[in-house]
Amino acid sequence: MDIQLKKYVLELKHTxxxxRESYDFQDSLIVCLSLDGKTGYGEATSNPYYQITTEKMISEINDIADELKNYTFTSPEDLYSWLTLKNISNFSKCAIDLAAHDLYGKLLNQPLYKIWNTDIGHYPVTSYTIGIASVEKMIEKLxxxxxxxxxIKLGTDRDIEIIRRLRAHSNAIFRVDANCAWAPGETVKNSFILKELGVEFIEQPLKADNWEGYKTVYKESALPVIADESCIIASDVEKCLGYFNGINIxxxxxxxxxxxxxxxKTAKKSGLKTMVGCMTESTVGISAIAQLLPQLDYVDMDGAMLLKKDIAQGVRIEAKGKVIFPELGGSGITLN
Structure with missing residues (x-):
């Protein structure tokens, strides 16, 4: 396989x-894997919370680039097993794995959702994220x-006021994400008020390692609670039983x-709701997420919708959340 790395700086429409952070630009790394005249594309973005930079990913992937070029590609799953033996971050694995899946589908001339025997006749609608700002600015965005x-991103000293004010301007479904900013008692108290305000669930209200706090919240919250920072890798899923109602992958x-x-698969077997979320990715990453839609209860794949200018074409999200899947195989990605 031929491998090429492309670094991009994605500019957002709004701060x-x-x-825990604010940004106007998002660094992104695109991995391009080519074989037999087809090219697959994968993406991973930088993330200060997990101490990941594009430079770190480039260095990690360059360290195994010669081995990758000589690797005999048969399936994304076999390649992933090989990647687990290498000393690289999950972010780097992700960019390669997404590219491998896109390439595999293009070689077979089949979209991934068909290869996985899933039906796109029904799928969840993506949420659209309103980041923290002044209440007036949040209303304006909405x-x-x-x-x-x-x-709705929360974690301020005026969280309930924000939801009350936004609710006065919309009858849409609200979901709230506190990104680890609340305490257990605060979460339980807020849950009853938020339920009255038409909120569907709360995502990651407490710090990732506050399992005792989550045990209390799970028992006492008026709303379902979804794990994000507390559920990172496959072995974390079963740990969430009795602490969360679902997971955000x-x-x-x-x-x-x-x-x-x-x-x-593990979450469904365990009775946990399944959700896949995005970072601020381009259409490269979002098109990969979209292939999973028939298997999900919820999805947050609005990353490319938040950008001033996209870098790729693939899956499109239209009015009211309708998803248009391209005819191209794999994740259906082409770079602009």
Whole structure:
């Protein structure tokens, strides 16, 4: 296989803020794997919370580039097993794994959802994220982009006020994500108020390692609670039983589509709701997520919708969340 790395700086339409950080630009690495005249594309973004930079990923992948070029590619799953033996981060594995899946589907001339025997006749609608800002700015974003489901980022000293004010301007479904900013008692108290305000669930309200706190919240919350930072890799899924109602899988954090498929399978067997979320990715990463849609209860794949300018074509999300899948095999990605 031939391998090529492309670094991009993605500019956002608006400053994106969560409880622990704000940014206007997102560094992204695209991995291109080519074989027999076909090229597959994968993506992973930098992430300060997990101490991942594009430079780190480039260095890790370059260290195994010669081996990758000589690797006999048969399936993404076999390649992923090989990658697990290498000293690279899950973010780097993700970019390679996504590219391998896209390449595999293109070689077979089949989209991934068909290879996995899933039906895109029914799928969940993606949420659209409203990042932390002044309440007025959050209302402005909401009104400028009418959508059926919003994910509202919280973690301020005015969280309930934010939801009350936004609710006055929209009848859409609300989901809230506190990104580890709340305490257990605060979460339980907020859950009853938020339920009255039409919130569907709360994502990762406490710090990732506060398992005792999550035990309390799980028992006492008026709303379901979804794990994000507390559920990173496949072995974390079963740990969430009795602490969470569902899990939010991030491809970059778990290592790509291969482990994500296993996490979905384990979660369903365990009775946990399944969700896949995105970072601020381009259409490269979002098109990979979209292949999983028939297997999910919820999805947050609005990353490319938040960008001023995309770098690729693939899966498109239209009004009211309708997803248009390309005819091209794999994840259906072409770079602009």
């Amino acid at each position: 994106f803020s969560i409880s 009104e400028a982009f009418p959508w059926p489901i919003y994910k 991030k491809l970059t954090k778990c290592g790509g589509l291969t482990p994500a498929l296993q996490m979905i």
